[in-house]
Structures are given as structure tokens and as C-alpha cells.
Amino acid sequence: MAENNLRILLRARPEGRVGPEHFEVSEAPPPAPRPGEALLRNRFLSLDPYMRGRMSAAKSYSAPVEIGAVMEGQCVAQVEEDPTGRFQRGDWVLGGFGWQRFSAVPAAGLRKLEEDGAPMTTALGVLGMPGTTAWVGTTELARPRPGETFVVSAASGAVGSVAGQIAARMGARVVGIAGGPEKCAFVREELGFGECVDHRGEDFAERLRAACPEGIDAYFENVGGAVQKAVFPLLNDFGRVAFCGMVAEYNDAEPAPGPNLMQLVRKRLSLRGFIVSDHPRAFADWRRIGGGWVRDRSLRYREEVVKGLDKAPEAFMGLLAGKNFGKLVVEVT
Amino acid sequence: MAENNLRILLRARPEGRVGPEHFEVSEAPPPAPRPGEALLRNRFLSLDPYMRGRMSAAKSYSAPVEIGAVMEGQCVAQVEEDPTGRFQRGDWVLGGFGWQRFSAVPAAGLRKLEEDGAPMTTALGVLGMPGTTAWVGTTELARPRPGETFVVSAASGAVGSVAGQIAARMGARVVGIAGGPEKCAFVREELGFGECVDHRGEDFAERLRAACPEGIDAYFENVGGAVQKAVFPLLNDFGRVAFCGMVAEYNDAEPAPGPNLMQLVRKRLSLRGFIVSDHPRAFADWRRIGGGWVRDRSLRYREEVVKGLDKAPEAFMGLLAGKNFGKLVVEVT
CATH class of the missing domain: 3.40.50.720 (NAD(P)-binding Rossmann-like Domain)
Structure with missing residues (x-):
């Protein structure tokens, strides 16, 4: 595989306004899956306001992102290779794969996304x-x-x-x-x-x-x-x-x-x-109920898709300033 | 009846700290019961922090006391006379009879207090x-x-x-x-x-x-x-x-x-x-449950009884300043 792994790292913790200086765009070789892991290629990354909290060291409900680590985020990805045999190449999966192009994660815990008529990005937004x-x-x-x-x-x-x-x-x-x-x-x-x-x-x-x-x-x-x-x-x-x-x-x-x-x-x-x-059972409830409303088009939603992972920091700053319009998603190219 | 009705009126609305200038001690003839009313003699008046809110005109959950009106408050009283025949002279009753010695109220709505071993003042405090x-x-x-x-x-x-x-x-x-x-x-x-x-x-x-x-x-x-x-x-x-x-x-x-x-x-x-x-059924629940604990002496409480209705304003100011110790009650002499 010739492609590098493009990654957005947390470079420094913001004290006030988030700026480009708090992120680092980095390239590295794609990770090699360890035993039990699958290699994933992120297709869409969700940007959400809660991520601002993860950039700070202040006590919160989740541990902060470490300095120098890949920014956290929910993604819709496709399986690139799965030596465990659980997934086919091209299968769609959902998870916290982070602000990066590739990730290697345990295949056993992966949540598969079925192609059920709702666009894949809805798993990050209206149905996610x-x-x-x-x-x-x-x-x-x-x-x-x-x-x-x-x-x-x-x-x-x-x-x-x-x-x-x-x-x-x-x-x-x-x-x-x-x-x-x-x-x-x-x-x-x-x-x-x-x-x-x-x-x-x-x-x-x-x-x-x-x-x-x-x-x-x-x-x-x-x-x-x-x-x-x-x-x-x-x-x-x-x-x-x-x-x-x-x-x-x-x-x-x-x-x-x-x-x-x-x-x-x-x-x-x-x-x-x-x-x-804190409400883990609500995810399946809502996917069932809201999914029906998405398919019959009675539930309206809007997505704003930003192309290119390198645009994620700027898009995230815009989100905090209310510049996005609808669910903000980055298409990882 | 030779005794006058001693009453404490709201003279002015406090903007900040409550002072003696916001009250007026007034004497008037005792009220004459109208048809259906009983004449009561207050024995104990409860002083509670919520009364501060009633002195202000600001929107709250209850209407404020009008300027020149008798201050509101829960009392334990004894029936002085009841032309309707529902109550005997000397019967104990509980209600919002106000900061005054006598009141005339509809006999039909009066709540009788049984002598069940708990002191009458507990109906204003620990059991009230x-x-x-x-x-x-x-x-x-x-x-x-x-x-x-x-x-x-x-x-x-x-x-x-x-x-x-x-x-x-x-x-x-x-x-x-x-x-x-x-x-x-x-x-x-x-x-x-x-x-x-x-x-x-x-x-x-x-x-x-x-x-x-x-x-x-x-x-x-x-x-x-x-x-x-x-x-x-x-x-x-x-x-x-x-x-x-x-x-x-x-x-x-x-x-x-x-x-x-x-x-x-x-x-x-x-x-x-x-x-x-807002929880009307809780009163009887608590009187039953808490009443048992008062009678078996497993529930501890303390009352501070101030003698004389004319001392009520000063006692109330002390309550707001945290000077009282335990449930503050005025004995109406």
C-alpha cells in the first residue's frame, strides 16, 4: 500500500479559542494490524462540539486526548483487510477511529453497518x-x-x-x-x-x-x-x-x-x-424508530460534508463558532 | 370578650434586609364570625423563611401579602366559639390563621388536631x-x-x-x-x-x-x-x-x-x-411515618418558642439571619 496515513494530532491544549496552532497534520505509514486486528480506511469523520472538551485537561466525563495523540472522533469506515476473516474487504463499520485515514482496531468489537437504504453518513448524524x-x-x-x-x-x-x-x-x-x-x-x-x-x-x-x-x-x-x-x-x-x-x-x-x-x-x-x-440502549431504540422516519422521509435532516481530512481543524473551529449548517461531516479522501 | 385582637400587618415591602419598619403592630376588636365561621384564638404561630417571599411583590408561587394586611402564617389555634356546632370550645385546629391573636374562618374547612401524644407545636414543625x-x-x-x-x-x-x-x-x-x-x-x-x-x-x-x-x-x-x-x-x-x-x-x-x-x-x-x-398527599404520609418516630423518640427535633406575638417581627428577622436554633415558633399570649 503506497498511501500514507494522514493524521490530525493534538499539538497543544487551547486555553480559550481553538486555533490552527492546537493541531498538527502528520503523515505516517499505515498501521500494521496486530493479531486480531483489522485495518480500516475511514470514509467519513464526524465533528461534534463535545470534542472541545477532550482537548482540555480539565476533569470531565472522559479522559482528555493526550498531547501528540490522534484527535478522537466517530467515523464510518470500510474494512481494508481483516486477517481474522470476520469482515470482507469493503464492509462498512462504525466506531471511534479518530481523525486519521487508516486505523487498526480489534475486529471482534467492530460494529458493522448494514446498507439499509439510509446513507452511510446518517450513522454519524441523524441516526447516530x-x-x-x-x-x-x-x-x-x-x-x-x-x-x-x-x-x-x-x-x-x-x-x-x-x-x-x-x-x-x-x-x-x-x-x-x-x-x-x-x-x-x-x-x-x-x-x-x-x-x-x-x-x-x-x-x-x-x-x-x-x-x-x-x-x-x-x-x-x-x-x-x-x-x-x-x-x-x-x-x-x-x-x-x-x-x-x-x-x-x-x-x-x-x-x-x-x-x-x-x-x-x-x-x-x-x-x-x-x-x-450513559444511555447505551437508546442507540438501538433510536436507530429503529428514527430509521423508519428517515426512510419514509418524514424526518428531515441536513448534512454539511467537508472534503479532505486536512480541512478538519478549520471545520471544527467553524463548528464552535456556529458556522456550519446541519450535521458536520468530513469526507476522508 | 374584652381582649383586643393584636395583629402584625405588613407596613412596607422590604427592598433588601427586613427591618422593624416593614411591620406594624396594630390592635383591633376581635372579628365577629359571619355565618358558617368559627372564632379562633391562635396559640402558636410558625415563623418560616418562605414568608420573606410573601413580603415582596415579585412574582412567586403565591400571591404576596397586601400592604396593610395581616402577615400570613400557619398557626395552631383553639376554637373560641363555633356557632356552626362542628367544634367544641377548646378544640385544637391547624391552619393559615396569620400573625394575629384572633381570626374568624369558615368552620367547614378547618383541620382538627387530635391530641395523640405529640406536643401541639409539632404540627407546625417536625410533623408539619x-x-x-x-x-x-x-x-x-x-x-x-x-x-x-x-x-x-x-x-x-x-x-x-x-x-x-x-x-x-x-x-x-x-x-x-x-x-x-x-x-x-x-x-x-x-x-x-x-x-x-x-x-x-x-x-x-x-x-x-x-x-x-x-x-x-x-x-x-x-x-x-x-x-x-x-x-x-x-x-x-x-x-x-x-x-x-x-x-x-x-x-x-x-x-x-x-x-x-x-x-x-x-x-x-x-x-x-x-x-x-405541590405534594398534598405527603402531609398525611409524613404525619403517619414521622409521627411514629416522634412518639418512639427516635426522631430528634428542637423548638425555639418565643413568647408574645409582638416579638414576631424581631424573631423573624433573626430567623433570616440564622439566629434561631431549631424550629421557630411564637407563643401567642
């Missing part, structure tokens, strides 16, 4: 981790009831777009929050949410209030920052907030103060953070 | 609203499991003292937080909590950390402020916080910022506010 995150946060934590107002931030994103559509199927009135008129139009017209408010526009808090004349019963939090500040005063008694992430604050060197929590008592609020990997 | 609050917050929201670390602030108070004892019965290791060495000694020695940390002492945060070597799994929040700031970093993954109140901040004119909420995601925390009146 982001979609399952939306499923858990909406149905288990935010729990909108028919007639209630459900608000989701980053509404055009990989998680928010699915969360709002699930909430609508649960009978809620869905109000999205997104950045810019183009994303808001997509949320209203393509995703069919009742309303979408542009958090970059003037008088955002006033317009959100106007879009939620009966207050907010359930909020799916992806963003934090100014969006969170505008949402909290609108929460109704017995309101539920599912905390999925706060991407607007990931580049902050110091955490900003949050809301005073006495309102939790006054309004009997429930605020719950979650991480989808 | 504060005890039921501890029961709901501990068993339904904080939900400590055997071996977990349960922390409660205002641990010597009417709610905290009961919450910690319930958590201990649920198998948790209980750490109290209280103000001053005398209260801490009571919490350790009388209530039998494993530890009690004085939040007024130096290095409070360090000493709390040392008292919770395995972190905090469940926290019963009564105080807010600096105590909350010290507790949050110690919360373990999947930690639960029951928000009952934040008395240290009730006199603040502006709400102070709270903790950054990204930690909810990282640690998968659950933060829930509650108000006991």
Missing part, C-alpha cells in the same frame, strides 16, 4: 450519536406534553433539528433558536418548527418572548451564554431543561456565572444534564 | 410543613442511596434537621452544614449526623471537602450563597440537588449570579426545585 442525543434529551428529560411550548437552541444543528422534530411528534409547539436568517428559514420551512428566532438579531430576548406567548415549558439546551439568559426568565412553573451542551461557552477560558438558582424553587424547575453514552 | 418538606425533598428529589454522601445545609433547622435524619435512615452518610459551634455540636451529638461543618468558620470550603472525602451524591439546599458555592464543586457524577430554599440570599436586593451550568452536563447533575404544597 447526535440523533440519539436528541431522542434521550427530548423524551426522557425535557418531556414535552401536547400543547406545551418546547424550545430548542442550535435548532438547525445535528441535535437540535432532531430534538424539535421529536417534540413536534409529541404534540408540543416547537420554537427553534438559530444563528442567522438562513438557518432560521431552514428551521421554519424545512424542519417545520412553528417559529424560529435568530439569536444574532437585535432584541433577541424580546422576540423570543413574543414567540413564546405562553412561556416555555421545556427547553433543550445546546448553547448556553446569551441564549440561556434569554430563555430562563420565560420558563414556566414546572419547566424542564435538558442540558445537552453549551457550545457558546466552550472557548471561554473561565466559566461565566450562571443564573441565580432561587428560581428553581419559585418555579419548581427541573434542570438535568445528560450524556448520551 | 417543615417536616413534610424534608420528607418530600429527601425521599423524592435528593434520593440518597445506602453508602452515598448526603449533605444538608441549615442542618440544625426545622427542615434540615429532619432531612438529615431521614437520609440517615435511608442508609446514607450524612454531613450537616450549620452556623456556629453550638449548632454543629447539636447536629453531631443530638441529631447524630456523621459530621457537621460550620460555615462561619475559616476555610469552610476546605473543611467541607475534608468532611466529604468521597464527594457529595445528594445535597439538600436550604441556604444558597457561600454554602452553595462550596458544595457545587464537590458534587459527584449523577449528583442530585433538592432546592428547598436559599435563605442566605432572601435579603439580597438583586439576585446574585449562580454557578455555571455546564457542570450539569459534565457531571450529569439533576437540580430540582420544589414546594411542599
Whole structure:
């Protein structure tokens, strides 16, 4: 095999904003599979906001990426060779193979992806981790009831777009929050949410209030920052907030103060953070339920595919700044 | 009847600290029962932190007390006369009869208190609203499991003292937080909590950390402020916080910022506010369960009885400053 293994390594830990100086593009010979391992060729790499946390050494739910190590990430790959005989060359598999062209991993633990009519990239987005995150946060934590107002931030994103559509199927009135008129139009017209408010526009808090004349019963939090500040005063008694992430604050060197929590008592609020990997059974549930909706085209999703692994750092920086539109995937060429 | 009706009225709404200028002591003839009403003589008035909220016009879960109206409060009273014939003179009843000596209320809705061996004042404290609050917050929201670390602030108070004892019965290791060495000694020695940390002492945060070597799994929040700031970093993954109140901040004119909420995601925390009146069935449950523990003397409690209704404003100001010791009750003379 003549091709080298292109890899993106973590060069340094960002203190604030992530920049190109925190990554290193490196080439190495492809790994040689050890006994029991298969050699994989990544086809698509998923870029997700949680990766910002892995770049820091701060205590979190997962160990950080080591300096000099390959950046972590979920990938859809094809088997290049499998000396164990479990897989055929060309079989599709899903796993955390990282920001690199080739990887050698134990064949026994590999999860095969069947070609079932949904595009392979959906395993990284609408039917994968982001979609399952939306499923858990909406149905288990935010729990909108028919007639209630459900608000989701980053509404055009990989998680928010699915969360709002699930909430609508649960009978809620869905109000999205997104950045810019183009994303808001997509949320209203393509995703069919009742309303979408542009958090970059003037008088955002006033317009959100106007879009939620009966207050907010359930909020799916992806963003934090100014969006969170505008949402909290609108929460109704017995309101539920599912905390999925706060991407607007990931580049902050110091955490900003949050809301005073006495309102939790006054309004009997429930605020719950979650991480989808704590809900392992939800992945198959959602693939079954959401997969049906993808195949019958009743669940809408949008993907932005960036060509070339060397573009991954720039695309990731854009993701943290809200520049992507829909699920961000890198095509590994 | 020669006696006048001594009443404490709300004279003005406090913007910050509550002072004597916000109350008016007034005398009026006793009310004349209208058809269907009984005339009651209050014997004991309960003073509770939630009353601070009723003095403000800010939106809350209950309407505020009107300027010039009698301050609201739960009382144990005796029937003075009941023209409807439902009650005998001298019967004991429980209800929100207010900061006054006499009241005339519909006899049909009155809740009679049986003399069952527990002192009448316990209906205002350990077996009443504060005890039921501890029961709901501990068993339904904080939900400590055997071996977990349960922390409660205002641990010597009417709610905290009961919450910690319930958590201990649920198998948790209980750490109290209280103000001053005398209260801490009571919490350790009388209530039998494993530890009690004085939040007024130096290095409070360090000493709390040392008292919770395995972190905090469940926290019963009564105080807010600096105590909350010290507790949050110690919360373990999947930690639960029951928000009952934040008395240290009730006199603040502006709400102070709270903790950054990204930690909810990282640690998968659950933060829930509650108000006991949303759990009406819990009152009878707790009176049955807690009543058994009071009668067999396995549940410890402490009451501070202040003599004279005219002392109520001063006693209430002391309550907000943490000067009381145990459940604060005014004996209406």
C-alpha cells in the first residue's frame, strides 16, 4: 500500500479559542494490524462540539486526548483487510477511529453497518450519536406534553433539528433558536418548527418572548451564554431543561456565572444534564424508530460534508463558532 | 370578650434586609364570625423563611401579602366559639390563621388536631410543613442511596434537621452544614449526623471537602450563597440537588449570579426545585411515618418558642439571619 496515513494530532491544549496552532497534520505509514486486528480506511469523520472538551485537561466525563495523540472522533469506515476473516474487504463499520485515514482496531468489537437504504453518513448524524442525543434529551428529560411550548437552541444543528422534530411528534409547539436568517428559514420551512428566532438579531430576548406567548415549558439546551439568559426568565412553573451542551461557552477560558438558582424553587424547575453514552440502549431504540422516519422521509435532516481530512481543524473551529449548517461531516479522501 | 385582637400587618415591602419598619403592630376588636365561621384564638404561630417571599411583590408561587394586611402564617389555634356546632370550645385546629391573636374562618374547612401524644407545636414543625418538606425533598428529589454522601445545609433547622435524619435512615452518610459551634455540636451529638461543618468558620470550603472525602451524591439546599458555592464543586457524577430554599440570599436586593451550568452536563447533575404544597398527599404520609418516630423518640427535633406575638417581627428577622436554633415558633399570649 503506497498511501500514507494522514493524521490530525493534538499539538497543544487551547486555553480559550481553538486555533490552527492546537493541531498538527502528520503523515505516517499505515498501521500494521496486530493479531486480531483489522485495518480500516475511514470514509467519513464526524465533528461534534463535545470534542472541545477532550482537548482540555480539565476533569470531565472522559479522559482528555493526550498531547501528540490522534484527535478522537466517530467515523464510518470500510474494512481494508481483516486477517481474522470476520469482515470482507469493503464492509462498512462504525466506531471511534479518530481523525486519521487508516486505523487498526480489534475486529471482534467492530460494529458493522448494514446498507439499509439510509446513507452511510446518517450513522454519524441523524441516526447516530447526535440523533440519539436528541431522542434521550427530548423524551426522557425535557418531556414535552401536547400543547406545551418546547424550545430548542442550535435548532438547525445535528441535535437540535432532531430534538424539535421529536417534540413536534409529541404534540408540543416547537420554537427553534438559530444563528442567522438562513438557518432560521431552514428551521421554519424545512424542519417545520412553528417559529424560529435568530439569536444574532437585535432584541433577541424580546422576540423570543413574543414567540413564546405562553412561556416555555421545556427547553433543550445546546448553547448556553446569551441564549440561556434569554430563555430562563420565560420558563414556566414546572419547566424542564435538558442540558445537552453549551457550545457558546466552550472557548471561554473561565466559566461565566450562571443564573441565580432561587428560581428553581419559585418555579419548581427541573434542570438535568445528560450524556448520551450513559444511555447505551437508546442507540438501538433510536436507530429503529428514527430509521423508519428517515426512510419514509418524514424526518428531515441536513448534512454539511467537508472534503479532505486536512480541512478538519478549520471545520471544527467553524463548528464552535456556529458556522456550519446541519450535521458536520468530513469526507476522508 | 374584652381582649383586643393584636395583629402584625405588613407596613412596607422590604427592598433588601427586613427591618422593624416593614411591620406594624396594630390592635383591633376581635372579628365577629359571619355565618358558617368559627372564632379562633391562635396559640402558636410558625415563623418560616418562605414568608420573606410573601413580603415582596415579585412574582412567586403565591400571591404576596397586601400592604396593610395581616402577615400570613400557619398557626395552631383553639376554637373560641363555633356557632356552626362542628367544634367544641377548646378544640385544637391547624391552619393559615396569620400573625394575629384572633381570626374568624369558615368552620367547614378547618383541620382538627387530635391530641395523640405529640406536643401541639409539632404540627407546625417536625410533623408539619417543615417536616413534610424534608420528607418530600429527601425521599423524592435528593434520593440518597445506602453508602452515598448526603449533605444538608441549615442542618440544625426545622427542615434540615429532619432531612438529615431521614437520609440517615435511608442508609446514607450524612454531613450537616450549620452556623456556629453550638449548632454543629447539636447536629453531631443530638441529631447524630456523621459530621457537621460550620460555615462561619475559616476555610469552610476546605473543611467541607475534608468532611466529604468521597464527594457529595445528594445535597439538600436550604441556604444558597457561600454554602452553595462550596458544595457545587464537590458534587459527584449523577449528583442530585433538592432546592428547598436559599435563605442566605432572601435579603439580597438583586439576585446574585449562580454557578455555571455546564457542570450539569459534565457531571450529569439533576437540580430540582420544589414546594411542599405541590405534594398534598405527603402531609398525611409524613404525619403517619414521622409521627411514629416522634412518639418512639427516635426522631430528634428542637423548638425555639418565643413568647408574645409582638416579638414576631424581631424573631423573624433573626430567623433570616440564622439566629434561631431549631424550629421557630411564637407563643401567642
